[in-house]
Amino acid sequence: MIEILSATPLSSVQDLGRDGYLRYGVGTSGAMDRVALAAGNILLGNADNCAAIEVPFFPYEVRFLEDIAFSLTGADAAAELDGRPIPPWWALQARQGQVLRLNPTERGARCYLALAGGINVPVVLGSRSTQLRGEFGGYRGRHLKQGDVLGAIRSVEGGEGFDRFPAAGFGVEPPEFVLPQGTLESIAQGTRTYVRVLPAAEYDCYEEASLESFWSKDWKITTQSDRYGYRLEGEALIPKRTLEQRSHGIVPGVIQVPPSGQPIIQLRDAQPSGGYPKIGTVIEADLWRLAQAELCTQLRFVKTTYDEAVSALDSVHDYLNKVRRLAELYKLSRR
Amino acid sequence: MTNTIQPAQSPRISLLGTTGLLFEPPGEMDIHTQRRIWWLARQVETWPCIKEAVPGMSNLMLVFSSPPRNLDSVETDLLTTWSGAEELHLEGRVVELPVIYGGEYGPHIADVIAHTGLTIDEIVRIHTEPLYTVFALGSHPGYCYLGGMDPRIATPRRKVPVRGLPGGAVSIGGSQTGVSASAGPSGWNTIGHTAMTFFDPQRTPPSLLAPGDMIRFRTERVIK
Numbered sequence: 001m002i003e004i005l006s007a008t009p010l011s012s013v014q015d016l017g018r019d020g021y022l023r024y025g026v027g028t029s030g031a032m033d034r035v036a037l038a039a040g041n042i043l044l045g046n047a048d049n050c051a052a053i054e055v056p057f058f059p060y061e062v063r064f065l066e067d068i069a070f071s072l073t074g075a076d077a078a079a080e081l082d083g084r085p086i087p088p089w090w091a092l093q094a095r096q097g098q099v100l101r102l103n104p105t106e107r108g109a110r111c112y113l114a115l116a117g118g119i120n121v122p123v124v125l126g127s128r129s130t131q132l133r134g135e136f137g138g139y140r141g142r143h144l145k146q147g148d149v150l151g152a153i154r155s156v157e158g159g160e161g162f163d164r165f166p167a168a169g170f171g172v173e174p175p176e177f178v179l180p181q182g183t184l185e186s187i188a189q190g191t192r193t194y195v196r197v198l199p200a201a202e203y204d205c206y207e208e209a210s211l212e213s214f215w216s217k218d219w220k221i222t223t224q225s226d227r228y229g230y231r232l233e234g235e236a237l238i239p240k241r242t243l244e245q246r247s248h249g250i251v252p253g254v255i256q257v258p259p260s261g262q263p264i265i266q267l268r269d270a271q272p273s274g275g276y277p278k279i280g281t282v283i284e285a286d287l288w289r290l291a292q293a294e295l296c297t298q299l300r301f302v303k304t305t306y307d308e309a310v311s312a313l314d315s316v317h318d319y320l321n322k323v324r325r326l327a328e329l330y331k332l333s334r335r
Numbered sequence: 336m337t338n339t340i341q342p343a344q345s346p347r348i349s350l351l352g353t354t355g356l357l358f359e360p361p362g363e364m365d366i367h368t369q370r371r372i373w374w375l376a377r378q379v380e381t382w383p384c385i386k387e388a389v390p391g392m393s394n395l396m397l398v399f400s401s402p403p404r405n406l407d408s409v410e411t412d413l414l415t416t417w418s419g420a421e422e423l424h425l426e427g428r429v430v431e432l433p434v435i436y437g438g439e440y441g442p443h444i445a446d447v448i449a450h451t452g453l454t455i456d457e458i459v460r461i462h463t464e465p466l467y468t469v470f471a472l473g474s475h476p477g478y479c480y481l482g483g484m485d486p487r488i489a490t491p492r493r494k495v496p497v498r499g500l501p502g503g504a505v506s507i508g509g510s511q512t513g514v515s516a517s518a519g520p521s522g523w524n525t526i527g528h529t530a531m532t533f534f535d536p537q538r539t540p541p542s543l544l545a546p547g548d549m550i551r552f553r554t555e556r557v558i559k
Contacts, residue, residue: 022389022398023376024534024542025472025516124536133519134476136536201349201357228520244491244509246364247473247480249389249396251354258522259494273391273473273480275492275508276522281352284402309353310402 001151004144005061013119013138015051018127027272029129032227032291033110035175035316036074039323040114043071043091050118051128055111060102064094068152069116075108092169108292117154132269170330172323179315193293195286196304200278202243210237218298225295227269236261243277250274253282285312346417348410353402358413359394368393369470370422373546378416390471392480425547432529432550434505438558440528447507447524450490459557461485469548477516477534477542484512496522503529
Protein backbone atom coordinates (compact mmCIF):
# COMPACT_ATOMS: atom_id res chain seq x y z
CA MET A 1 0.00 0.00 0.00
CA ILE A 2 1.04 3.59 -0.57
CA GLU A 3 -0.11 6.88 0.91
CA ILE A 4 -0.35 10.10 -1.10
CA LEU A 5 1.61 12.74 0.84
CA SER A 6 1.22 15.64 -1.61
CA ALA A 7 -1.60 18.10 -2.03
CA THR A 8 -0.47 18.55 -5.67
CA PRO A 9 -3.67 18.42 -7.76
CA LEU A 10 -5.06 16.36 -10.65
CA SER A 11 -3.34 12.98 -10.18
CA SER A 12 -5.66 10.06 -10.93
CA VAL A 13 -5.86 6.27 -11.24
CA GLN A 14 -5.86 5.16 -14.90
CA ASP A 15 -5.51 1.97 -16.91
CA LEU A 16 -5.59 1.68 -20.70
CA GLY A 17 -9.19 2.88 -20.76
CA ARG A 18 -12.82 1.85 -20.79
CA ASP A 19 -14.04 0.08 -23.93
CA GLY A 20 -17.52 -0.68 -25.13
CA TYR A 21 -19.62 1.98 -23.40
CA LEU A 22 -19.44 4.79 -25.95
CA ARG A 23 -23.06 4.05 -26.87
CA TYR A 24 -24.03 5.05 -23.30
CA GLY A 25 -22.10 8.29 -23.62
CA VAL A 26 -19.16 6.97 -21.58
CA GLY A 27 -15.80 8.12 -22.95
CA THR A 28 -12.75 5.91 -22.74
CA SER A 29 -10.74 7.82 -20.06
CA GLY A 30 -7.49 5.93 -19.41
CA ALA A 31 -3.86 7.01 -19.36
CA MET A 32 -2.99 10.01 -21.53
CA ASP A 33 0.32 8.27 -22.31
CA ARG A 34 -0.70 4.67 -22.89
CA VAL A 35 2.80 3.67 -23.97
CA ALA A 36 4.24 4.79 -20.62
CA LEU A 37 1.46 3.07 -18.68
CA ALA A 38 1.88 -0.21 -20.55
CA ALA A 39 5.69 -0.13 -20.29
CA GLY A 40 5.52 0.64 -16.56
CA ASN A 41 3.34 -2.42 -16.07
CA ILE A 42 5.49 -4.66 -18.26
CA LEU A 43 8.61 -3.77 -16.25
CA LEU A 44 6.84 -5.12 -13.15
CA GLY A 45 5.53 -8.27 -14.82
CA ASN A 46 1.98 -6.86 -14.71
CA ALA A 47 -0.56 -7.14 -17.51
CA ASP A 48 -0.25 -4.07 -19.80
CA ASN A 49 -3.67 -2.85 -18.72
CA CYS A 50 -3.14 -2.73 -14.92
CA ALA A 51 -4.10 0.52 -13.22
CA ALA A 52 -1.40 3.01 -12.20
CA ILE A 53 -1.26 6.59 -10.96
CA GLU A 54 -0.99 9.36 -13.54
CA VAL A 55 0.81 12.40 -12.11
CA PRO A 56 0.61 15.64 -14.13
CA PHE A 57 1.86 18.17 -11.54
CA PHE A 58 4.93 18.21 -9.35
CA PRO A 59 6.48 17.94 -6.82
CA TYR A 60 4.57 14.81 -5.81
CA GLU A 61 5.30 12.53 -2.88
CA VAL A 62 4.06 9.12 -1.78
CA ARG A 63 5.06 6.91 1.17
CA PHE A 64 5.31 3.15 0.81
CA LEU A 65 3.41 1.49 3.64
CA GLU A 66 4.84 -1.95 2.76
CA ASP A 67 7.68 -3.52 0.78
CA ILE A 68 6.62 -3.44 -2.86
CA ALA A 69 8.14 -3.13 -6.33
CA PHE A 70 7.16 -0.06 -8.34
CA SER A 71 8.00 1.54 -11.67
CA LEU A 72 8.21 5.09 -12.99
CA THR A 73 7.60 5.83 -16.66
CA GLY A 74 6.52 8.81 -18.77
CA ALA A 75 7.95 12.21 -17.90
CA ASP A 76 11.44 12.38 -16.39
CA ALA A 77 10.56 13.71 -12.93
CA ALA A 78 14.08 13.46 -11.47
CA ALA A 79 12.62 11.03 -8.94
CA GLU A 80 14.18 10.25 -5.57
CA LEU A 81 13.55 7.38 -3.18
CA ASP A 82 14.49 8.60 0.30
CA GLY A 83 16.70 11.16 -1.43
CA ARG A 84 18.45 8.65 -3.70
CA PRO A 85 18.00 9.48 -7.42
CA ILE A 86 16.08 7.04 -9.64
CA PRO A 87 16.57 7.05 -13.42
CA PRO A 88 13.50 7.58 -15.61
CA TRP A 89 11.69 4.51 -17.02
CA TRP A 90 12.87 2.38 -14.13
CA ALA A 91 11.50 -0.36 -11.88
CA LEU A 92 12.77 -1.14 -8.41
CA GLN A 93 11.90 -2.39 -4.97
CA ALA A 94 10.70 -0.02 -2.26
CA ARG A 95 10.89 -0.78 1.43
CA GLN A 96 8.19 0.00 3.96
CA GLY A 97 8.40 3.60 5.13
CA GLN A 98 10.40 4.90 2.17
CA VAL A 99 9.24 8.13 0.53
CA LEU A 100 9.20 8.57 -3.25
CA ARG A 101 9.49 12.12 -4.49
CA LEU A 102 8.76 13.20 -8.07
CA ASN A 103 10.29 16.58 -8.83
CA PRO A 104 9.22 19.14 -11.45
CA THR A 105 9.85 17.45 -14.79
CA GLU A 106 12.97 17.99 -16.85
CA ARG A 107 11.36 16.35 -19.85
CA GLY A 108 7.71 15.47 -20.48
CA ALA A 109 4.48 16.36 -18.74
CA ARG A 110 3.04 13.23 -17.11
CA CYS A 111 4.64 10.60 -14.92
CA TYR A 112 3.22 7.12 -14.24
CA LEU A 113 3.70 5.35 -10.93
CA ALA A 114 2.82 1.66 -11.23
CA LEU A 115 2.86 -0.92 -8.45
CA ALA A 116 3.56 -4.64 -8.80
CA GLY A 117 0.15 -6.26 -9.28
CA GLY A 118 -1.53 -3.00 -10.27
CA ILE A 119 -3.48 -0.45 -8.22
CA ASN A 120 -6.39 -2.12 -6.49
CA VAL A 121 -9.54 -0.13 -7.19
CA PRO A 122 -12.88 -1.64 -8.26
CA VAL A 123 -13.53 -2.36 -11.94
CA VAL A 124 -16.48 -0.21 -13.03
CA LEU A 125 -17.97 -0.82 -16.48
CA GLY A 126 -14.96 -2.90 -17.46
CA SER A 127 -12.15 -0.56 -16.38
CA ARG A 128 -10.31 0.85 -13.38
CA SER A 129 -9.85 4.26 -15.06
CA THR A 130 -11.25 7.34 -13.39
CA GLN A 131 -14.31 8.68 -15.24
CA LEU A 132 -14.15 12.23 -13.94
CA ARG A 133 -17.25 13.50 -15.72
CA GLY A 134 -19.34 10.54 -14.52
CA GLU A 135 -17.63 10.51 -11.09
CA PHE A 136 -17.03 6.76 -11.10
CA GLY A 137 -14.12 4.37 -11.61
CA GLY A 138 -10.58 4.98 -10.36
CA TYR A 139 -10.33 5.95 -6.70
CA ARG A 140 -13.91 6.91 -5.71
CA GLY A 141 -14.47 8.51 -9.14
CA ARG A 142 -12.22 11.47 -8.36
CA HIS A 143 -8.70 12.85 -8.44
CA LEU A 144 -6.37 11.64 -5.71
CA LYS A 145 -5.95 13.73 -2.58
CA GLN A 146 -3.41 14.06 0.19
CA GLY A 147 -3.90 11.20 2.66
CA ASP A 148 -5.46 8.74 0.19
CA VAL A 149 -4.16 5.19 0.69
CA LEU A 150 -4.05 2.82 -2.29
CA GLY A 151 -3.16 -0.84 -2.33
CA ALA A 152 -1.82 -3.14 -5.01
CA ILE A 153 -3.75 -6.21 -6.10
CA ARG A 154 -0.97 -8.69 -5.38
CA SER A 155 -0.15 -7.26 -1.98
CA VAL A 156 -3.80 -7.71 -1.06
CA GLU A 157 -3.97 -11.26 -2.37
CA GLY A 158 -0.54 -12.08 -0.90
CA GLY A 159 0.71 -13.46 -4.21
CA GLU A 160 4.26 -13.91 -5.39
CA GLY A 161 6.92 -11.75 -3.80
CA PHE A 162 9.12 -9.23 -5.53
CA ASP A 163 12.10 -9.56 -3.23
CA ARG A 164 14.16 -10.57 -6.25
CA PHE A 165 14.40 -6.93 -7.33
CA PRO A 166 17.94 -5.77 -6.61
CA ALA A 167 18.38 -2.42 -4.89
CA ALA A 168 19.45 -0.84 -8.18
CA GLY A 169 16.42 -2.05 -10.14
CA PHE A 170 16.38 -2.00 -13.95
CA GLY A 171 14.95 0.09 -16.73
CA VAL A 172 14.40 0.65 -20.45
CA GLU A 173 15.11 3.35 -22.97
CA PRO A 174 12.18 5.81 -23.18
CA PRO A 175 10.26 5.69 -26.48
CA GLU A 176 11.19 9.24 -27.55
CA PHE A 177 14.75 8.00 -28.12
CA VAL A 178 13.63 4.86 -29.92
CA LEU A 179 10.42 5.46 -31.87
CA PRO A 180 10.65 7.36 -35.16
CA GLN A 181 8.70 10.62 -35.16
CA GLY A 182 7.01 12.42 -38.01
CA THR A 183 9.93 14.77 -38.65
CA LEU A 184 13.60 14.56 -39.43
CA GLU A 185 14.31 17.51 -37.16
CA SER A 186 16.16 16.51 -34.01
CA ILE A 187 14.24 16.43 -30.76
CA ALA A 188 14.68 19.92 -29.38
CA GLN A 189 14.52 19.81 -25.59
CA GLY A 190 10.94 20.57 -24.60
CA THR A 191 10.36 23.29 -27.18
CA ARG A 192 8.31 21.78 -29.95
CA THR A 193 6.39 18.53 -30.39
CA TYR A 194 5.65 17.01 -33.80
CA VAL A 195 2.58 14.84 -34.14
CA ARG A 196 1.28 13.12 -37.25
CA VAL A 197 -2.24 13.92 -38.38
CA LEU A 198 -4.71 12.25 -40.76
CA PRO A 199 -7.17 14.65 -42.41
CA ALA A 200 -10.76 14.21 -41.15
CA ALA A 201 -14.23 14.77 -42.63
CA GLU A 202 -14.24 18.58 -42.85
CA TYR A 203 -10.59 19.02 -43.89
CA ASP A 204 -11.51 20.20 -47.38
CA CYS A 205 -13.95 22.77 -46.03
CA TYR A 206 -11.13 25.10 -44.94
CA GLU A 207 -9.54 27.95 -46.89
CA GLU A 208 -6.28 27.05 -48.65
CA ALA A 209 -4.39 29.60 -46.55
CA SER A 210 -5.77 28.04 -43.37
CA LEU A 211 -4.72 24.55 -44.43
CA GLU A 212 -1.30 25.95 -45.26
CA SER A 213 -0.88 27.44 -41.79
CA PHE A 214 -2.37 24.33 -40.16
CA TRP A 215 0.59 22.29 -41.44
CA SER A 216 3.33 24.91 -41.41
CA LYS A 217 2.76 27.07 -38.34
CA ASP A 218 3.34 26.50 -34.62
CA TRP A 219 0.34 25.85 -32.40
CA LYS A 220 0.71 26.85 -28.79
CA ILE A 221 -0.70 24.49 -26.16
CA THR A 222 -2.57 26.97 -23.97
CA THR A 223 -2.93 26.70 -20.20
CA GLN A 224 -6.58 25.76 -20.80
CA SER A 225 -5.42 22.27 -21.72
CA ASP A 226 -5.97 19.12 -19.72
CA ARG A 227 -7.08 15.48 -19.96
CA TYR A 228 -10.29 16.62 -21.69
CA GLY A 229 -8.43 18.29 -24.49
CA TYR A 230 -5.69 20.67 -25.58
CA ARG A 231 -6.89 24.11 -26.58
CA LEU A 232 -4.44 25.49 -29.11
CA GLU A 233 -3.57 29.02 -30.10
CA GLY A 234 -2.35 30.09 -33.51
CA GLU A 235 -3.51 31.60 -36.77
CA ALA A 236 -7.31 31.14 -36.81
CA LEU A 237 -8.56 28.44 -39.21
CA ILE A 238 -11.22 29.83 -41.52
CA PRO A 239 -13.82 27.58 -43.17
CA LYS A 240 -14.97 28.38 -46.72
CA ARG A 241 -18.53 28.52 -45.35
CA THR A 242 -20.21 28.18 -41.95
CA LEU A 243 -20.17 24.56 -40.84
CA GLU A 244 -22.75 23.07 -38.51
CA GLN A 245 -22.42 19.32 -38.06
CA ARG A 246 -24.86 16.77 -36.72
CA SER A 247 -23.61 15.23 -33.51
CA HIS A 248 -21.43 12.20 -34.17
CA GLY A 249 -18.94 9.96 -32.44
CA ILE A 250 -15.38 11.20 -31.99
CA VAL A 251 -12.21 9.61 -30.58
CA PRO A 252 -9.20 10.88 -28.62
CA GLY A 253 -6.94 12.76 -31.04
CA VAL A 254 -9.70 14.39 -33.10
CA ILE A 255 -8.88 18.03 -33.83
CA GLN A 256 -12.07 20.05 -33.71
CA VAL A 257 -12.34 23.62 -34.89
CA PRO A 258 -14.93 25.70 -33.02
CA PRO A 259 -16.12 28.91 -34.76
CA SER A 260 -13.30 30.85 -33.05
CA GLY A 261 -10.94 29.09 -35.49
CA GLN A 262 -8.66 28.01 -32.63
CA PRO A 263 -8.44 24.20 -32.71
CA ILE A 264 -9.04 21.85 -29.79
CA ILE A 265 -7.51 18.37 -29.72
CA GLN A 266 -9.93 16.07 -27.93
CA LEU A 267 -8.17 13.71 -25.51
CA ARG A 268 -8.79 10.86 -23.06
CA ASP A 269 -11.49 12.54 -20.95
CA ALA A 270 -13.13 14.15 -23.97
CA GLN A 271 -16.75 13.64 -24.84
CA PRO A 272 -17.20 10.55 -27.02
CA SER A 273 -19.26 12.65 -29.43
CA GLY A 274 -19.35 16.17 -30.73
CA GLY A 275 -20.53 18.49 -33.45
CA TYR A 276 -17.72 20.92 -34.18
CA PRO A 277 -16.08 20.40 -37.58
CA LYS A 278 -13.04 18.10 -37.59
CA ILE A 279 -9.99 19.15 -39.58
CA GLY A 280 -7.93 16.08 -38.70
CA THR A 281 -7.03 13.45 -36.14
CA VAL A 282 -3.70 13.07 -34.34
CA ILE A 283 -2.87 9.44 -35.02
CA GLU A 284 -3.14 6.95 -32.16
CA ALA A 285 0.59 6.17 -32.45
CA ASP A 286 1.46 9.80 -31.55
CA LEU A 287 -1.03 10.44 -28.76
CA TRP A 288 1.63 9.63 -26.15
CA ARG A 289 3.80 12.43 -27.58
CA LEU A 290 0.90 14.80 -27.14
CA ALA A 291 0.41 13.57 -23.56
CA GLN A 292 4.02 14.48 -22.81
CA ALA A 293 3.91 17.92 -24.49
CA GLU A 294 4.02 20.61 -21.82
CA LEU A 295 1.69 23.58 -21.45
CA CYS A 296 2.80 26.73 -23.31
CA THR A 297 5.08 24.74 -25.65
CA GLN A 298 4.59 24.60 -29.42
CA LEU A 299 3.00 21.86 -31.47
CA ARG A 300 3.45 21.09 -35.17
CA PHE A 301 1.14 18.92 -37.27
CA VAL A 302 2.72 16.60 -39.85
CA LYS A 303 0.48 15.21 -42.60
CA THR A 304 0.45 11.43 -42.85
CA THR A 305 -1.42 8.62 -44.60
CA TYR A 306 -3.55 5.80 -43.21
CA ASP A 307 -0.90 3.20 -44.11
CA GLU A 308 1.87 5.21 -42.44
CA ALA A 309 -0.32 5.69 -39.38
CA VAL A 310 -0.99 1.95 -39.12
CA SER A 311 2.70 1.20 -39.46
CA ALA A 312 3.51 3.83 -36.80
CA LEU A 313 1.17 1.97 -34.46
CA ASP A 314 3.02 -1.25 -35.30
CA SER A 315 6.25 0.48 -34.24
CA VAL A 316 4.68 1.32 -30.88
CA HIS A 317 3.69 -2.32 -30.39
CA ASP A 318 7.20 -3.41 -31.41
CA TYR A 319 8.67 -1.07 -28.82
CA LEU A 320 6.43 -2.50 -26.10
CA ASN A 321 7.36 -6.03 -27.17
CA LYS A 322 11.04 -5.09 -26.80
CA VAL A 323 10.30 -3.86 -23.28
CA ARG A 324 8.49 -7.16 -22.67
CA ARG A 325 11.47 -9.21 -23.87
CA LEU A 326 13.84 -7.18 -21.74
CA ALA A 327 11.67 -7.68 -18.64
CA GLU A 328 11.55 -11.43 -19.41
CA LEU A 329 15.35 -11.59 -19.77
CA TYR A 330 15.75 -9.73 -16.55
CA LYS A 331 13.44 -12.19 -14.78
CA LEU A 332 15.36 -15.18 -16.22
CA SER A 333 18.73 -13.73 -15.24
CA ARG A 334 17.52 -13.35 -11.67
CA ARG A 335 16.64 -17.04 -11.30
CA MET B 336 -9.87 6.91 -48.59
CA THR B 337 -12.44 9.68 -48.85
CA ASN B 338 -11.24 13.01 -47.69
CA THR B 339 -12.94 14.79 -50.53
CA ILE B 340 -16.53 15.92 -50.55
CA GLN B 341 -18.63 13.36 -52.37
CA PRO B 342 -21.93 13.92 -54.16
CA ALA B 343 -24.69 14.41 -51.60
CA GLN B 344 -26.45 11.22 -52.74
CA SER B 345 -23.84 8.75 -51.54
CA PRO B 346 -22.91 8.20 -47.90
CA ARG B 347 -19.73 9.88 -46.77
CA ILE B 348 -17.06 7.81 -45.04
CA SER B 349 -14.24 9.62 -43.26
CA LEU B 350 -11.38 8.52 -41.03
CA LEU B 351 -10.98 9.16 -37.33
CA GLY B 352 -7.23 8.53 -37.39
CA THR B 353 -6.58 4.80 -37.20
CA THR B 354 -9.05 4.47 -34.32
CA GLY B 355 -12.25 4.37 -36.31
CA LEU B 356 -14.34 5.85 -39.07
CA LEU B 357 -17.45 7.94 -39.44
CA PHE B 358 -20.32 6.93 -41.71
CA GLU B 359 -22.64 9.77 -42.74
CA PRO B 360 -25.49 8.91 -45.07
CA PRO B 361 -27.23 11.70 -46.98
CA GLY B 362 -30.76 12.81 -46.17
CA GLU B 363 -32.71 14.38 -43.36
CA MET B 364 -31.96 14.00 -39.67
CA ASP B 365 -35.27 12.23 -39.12
CA ILE B 366 -36.61 9.13 -37.41
CA HIS B 367 -36.56 7.08 -40.63
CA THR B 368 -32.84 7.62 -41.22
CA GLN B 369 -32.21 7.07 -37.51
CA ARG B 370 -34.03 3.69 -37.52
CA ARG B 371 -31.81 2.58 -40.39
CA ILE B 372 -28.75 3.76 -38.45
CA TRP B 373 -29.89 1.66 -35.45
CA TRP B 374 -30.28 -1.32 -37.79
CA LEU B 375 -26.86 -0.76 -39.36
CA ALA B 376 -25.22 -0.52 -35.90
CA ARG B 377 -26.62 -3.95 -34.95
CA GLN B 378 -25.20 -5.52 -38.12
CA VAL B 379 -21.81 -3.87 -38.07
CA GLU B 380 -21.04 -4.43 -34.37
CA THR B 381 -20.80 -8.18 -35.08
CA TRP B 382 -17.94 -7.70 -37.58
CA PRO B 383 -14.59 -8.95 -36.21
CA CYS B 384 -12.68 -5.73 -37.00
CA ILE B 385 -15.23 -3.60 -35.13
CA LYS B 386 -14.96 -2.97 -31.39
CA GLU B 387 -18.05 -0.79 -31.10
CA ALA B 388 -20.64 0.73 -33.43
CA VAL B 389 -21.89 4.02 -32.01
CA PRO B 390 -24.99 5.72 -33.46
CA GLY B 391 -24.92 9.52 -33.69
CA MET B 392 -27.52 11.86 -35.18
CA SER B 393 -28.23 10.11 -38.50
CA ASN B 394 -24.65 8.86 -38.62
CA LEU B 395 -22.62 5.97 -37.25
CA MET B 396 -19.11 5.83 -35.78
CA LEU B 397 -17.22 2.56 -36.03
CA VAL B 398 -14.37 1.97 -33.60
CA PHE B 399 -11.84 -0.58 -34.81
CA SER B 400 -10.67 -3.44 -32.59
CA SER B 401 -7.41 -2.91 -34.45
CA PRO B 402 -6.92 -0.80 -37.60
CA PRO B 403 -7.98 -2.91 -40.61
CA ARG B 404 -5.18 -3.46 -43.14
CA ASN B 405 -7.69 -3.40 -45.94
CA LEU B 406 -9.78 -0.34 -45.30
CA ASP B 407 -11.38 -0.41 -48.75
CA SER B 408 -13.13 -3.72 -48.13
CA VAL B 409 -14.55 -2.44 -44.83
CA GLU B 410 -15.90 0.60 -46.67
CA THR B 411 -17.39 -1.54 -49.42
CA ASP B 412 -19.07 -3.85 -46.89
CA LEU B 413 -20.42 -0.84 -45.05
CA LEU B 414 -21.96 0.67 -48.19
CA THR B 415 -23.43 -2.69 -49.25
CA THR B 416 -24.96 -3.28 -45.81
CA TRP B 417 -26.37 0.25 -45.73
CA SER B 418 -27.99 -0.12 -49.14
CA GLY B 419 -30.02 -3.01 -47.71
CA ALA B 420 -30.75 -1.30 -44.38
CA GLU B 421 -34.22 -1.62 -42.90
CA GLU B 422 -35.96 0.54 -40.35
CA LEU B 423 -35.42 -0.94 -36.88
CA HIS B 424 -38.41 -0.02 -34.71
CA LEU B 425 -37.41 0.37 -31.07
CA GLU B 426 -40.50 0.88 -28.94
CA GLY B 427 -39.46 2.90 -25.92
CA ARG B 428 -41.17 4.48 -22.96
CA VAL B 429 -42.19 8.11 -22.44
CA VAL B 430 -40.43 10.16 -19.73
CA GLU B 431 -41.66 13.60 -18.70
CA LEU B 432 -39.06 16.14 -17.53
CA PRO B 433 -40.08 19.29 -15.63
CA VAL B 434 -37.92 22.23 -16.72
CA ILE B 435 -37.18 25.65 -15.24
CA TYR B 436 -36.46 27.91 -18.22
CA GLY B 437 -34.39 31.12 -18.21
CA GLY B 438 -32.70 33.12 -15.46
CA GLU B 439 -29.65 31.54 -13.83
CA TYR B 440 -30.88 28.15 -15.09
CA GLY B 441 -30.78 29.27 -18.70
CA PRO B 442 -27.71 31.52 -19.00
CA HIS B 443 -27.74 31.47 -22.83
CA ILE B 444 -31.45 31.93 -23.50
CA ALA B 445 -30.69 35.55 -24.45
CA ASP B 446 -28.54 34.22 -27.31
CA VAL B 447 -31.41 32.03 -28.51
CA ILE B 448 -33.76 35.03 -28.30
CA ALA B 449 -31.25 37.17 -30.23
CA HIS B 450 -30.69 34.54 -32.91
CA THR B 451 -34.31 33.48 -33.45
CA GLY B 452 -36.02 36.82 -32.83
CA LEU B 453 -38.62 35.00 -30.70
CA THR B 454 -39.71 35.90 -27.16
CA ILE B 455 -38.80 33.67 -24.21
CA ASP B 456 -42.44 32.49 -23.96
CA GLU B 457 -42.49 31.52 -27.63
CA ILE B 458 -39.19 29.64 -27.27
CA VAL B 459 -40.48 27.74 -24.22
CA ARG B 460 -43.77 26.93 -25.95
CA ILE B 461 -42.00 25.65 -29.07
CA HIS B 462 -39.47 23.68 -27.00
CA THR B 463 -42.10 21.95 -24.84
CA GLU B 464 -44.46 21.10 -27.69
CA PRO B 465 -42.92 18.00 -29.34
CA LEU B 466 -42.53 14.46 -28.06
CA TYR B 467 -38.78 14.02 -28.60
CA THR B 468 -37.30 10.65 -29.50
CA VAL B 469 -33.95 9.61 -28.04
CA PHE B 470 -31.93 9.14 -31.25
CA ALA B 471 -28.62 8.32 -29.63
CA LEU B 472 -26.57 8.60 -26.44
CA GLY B 473 -23.27 10.41 -26.38
CA SER B 474 -21.35 13.44 -25.13
CA HIS B 475 -21.11 12.19 -21.53
CA PRO B 476 -22.48 9.28 -19.46
CA GLY B 477 -26.26 9.11 -19.85
CA TYR B 478 -26.64 12.08 -22.20
CA CYS B 479 -29.37 11.74 -24.82
CA TYR B 480 -29.42 13.31 -28.28
CA LEU B 481 -33.03 14.05 -29.12
CA GLY B 482 -34.72 14.19 -32.48
CA GLY B 483 -37.71 16.31 -33.33
CA MET B 484 -36.81 19.86 -32.32
CA ASP B 485 -38.68 22.61 -34.15
CA PRO B 486 -36.16 24.30 -36.49
CA ARG B 487 -37.56 27.72 -35.55
CA ILE B 488 -35.56 27.64 -32.28
CA ALA B 489 -32.36 26.28 -33.85
CA THR B 490 -29.35 28.33 -32.65
CA PRO B 491 -25.71 27.81 -33.63
CA ARG B 492 -23.33 26.24 -31.14
CA ARG B 493 -21.28 28.71 -29.13
CA LYS B 494 -18.10 30.22 -30.56
CA VAL B 495 -16.17 28.98 -27.53
CA PRO B 496 -17.38 26.04 -25.39
CA VAL B 497 -18.42 26.96 -21.84
CA ARG B 498 -16.72 25.11 -18.98
CA GLY B 499 -18.36 23.87 -15.79
CA LEU B 500 -22.05 23.80 -16.73
CA PRO B 501 -24.20 22.00 -14.11
CA GLY B 502 -25.90 18.63 -14.70
CA GLY B 503 -29.53 18.81 -15.84
CA ALA B 504 -28.82 21.68 -18.27
CA VAL B 505 -31.41 21.78 -21.07
CA SER B 506 -29.74 23.17 -24.15
CA ILE B 507 -29.89 23.85 -27.88
CA GLY B 508 -26.96 23.20 -30.24
CA GLY B 509 -27.64 23.90 -33.89
CA SER B 510 -30.89 22.14 -34.79
CA GLN B 511 -30.66 19.74 -31.83
CA THR B 512 -31.71 19.82 -28.19
CA GLY B 513 -30.74 17.74 -25.16
CA VAL B 514 -30.26 17.54 -21.39
CA SER B 515 -26.83 17.20 -19.73
CA ALA B 516 -26.58 14.32 -17.27
CA SER B 517 -23.69 15.70 -15.20
CA ALA B 518 -21.61 18.85 -14.75
CA GLY B 519 -19.02 19.63 -17.43
CA PRO B 520 -18.09 21.71 -20.48
CA SER B 521 -20.46 22.27 -23.41
CA GLY B 522 -20.61 24.24 -26.63
CA TRP B 523 -24.41 24.37 -26.60
CA ASN B 524 -26.76 27.15 -25.50
CA THR B 525 -28.26 26.38 -22.08
CA ILE B 526 -31.89 27.53 -21.85
CA GLY B 527 -33.14 25.74 -18.74
CA HIS B 528 -32.64 23.10 -16.05
CA THR B 529 -34.20 19.80 -14.98
CA ALA B 530 -33.53 17.57 -11.97
CA MET B 531 -33.25 13.90 -13.00
CA THR B 532 -30.66 11.13 -12.61
CA PHE B 533 -29.84 9.82 -16.07
CA PHE B 534 -26.93 7.53 -15.31
CA ASP B 535 -25.88 4.99 -12.66
CA PRO B 536 -22.74 2.92 -13.39
CA GLN B 537 -23.97 0.19 -11.00
CA ARG B 538 -27.12 -0.34 -13.08
CA THR B 539 -27.36 -2.59 -16.17
CA PRO B 540 -27.66 -0.88 -18.57
CA PRO B 541 -26.13 2.13 -16.82
CA SER B 542 -28.28 4.71 -18.64
CA LEU B 543 -31.83 5.63 -17.67
CA LEU B 544 -32.81 6.15 -21.30
CA ALA B 545 -32.10 4.21 -24.48
CA PRO B 546 -32.52 4.96 -28.19
CA GLY B 547 -36.22 4.78 -29.02
CA ASP B 548 -37.37 6.18 -25.65
CA MET B 549 -39.24 9.47 -25.69
CA ILE B 550 -38.98 12.68 -23.69
CA ARG B 551 -41.52 15.43 -23.11
CA PHE B 552 -40.35 18.69 -21.50
CA ARG B 553 -42.93 20.25 -19.16
CA THR B 554 -42.67 23.90 -18.11
CA GLU B 555 -42.16 24.05 -14.36
CA ARG B 556 -41.31 27.74 -14.34
CA VAL B 557 -40.14 30.48 -16.70
CA ILE B 558 -37.75 33.07 -15.23
CA LYS B 559 -37.76 36.33 -17.19
